[in-house]
Amino acid sequence: MYTDEQLNCTDCNAPFTFSAGEQEFFAAKGFTNKPNRCPDCRAARKSQRAGSGGGGGGSSYSGGGYGGSRPAREMFQATCSGCGKVAEVPFQPRGDKPVYCRDCFSQRQSYR
Structure with a gap:
């Protein structure tokens, strides 16, 4: 054939x-x-x-852990609900949920 x-x-x-x-x-x-x-x-x-890091997805950047460069993640400042220090987080806090700094977050067990 x-x-x-x-x-x-x-x-x-x-x-x-x-x-x-x-x-x-x-x-x-x-x-x-x-x-x-x-x-x-x-x-x-x-x-x-x-x-x-491509893959043909049509994305505007190459990321995904293949060694490509990725734009810097936008960080937001918030007051830690645990210790009161200024924390940088990768999301815009809305105010209706507690926000923790890296140290306080790692000490909490509820995220696991």
């Missing part, structure tokens, strides 16, 4: 074989497009994306 097909890589312009087995796999996965890149360029691109 499928036969090997010669394609040219869009990155390096080298010819590569789109094998009958690969075509069958693509069809089973529901892929309708043929690959644009040779296996070497595909692997290089995949490792580049993984190394930069």
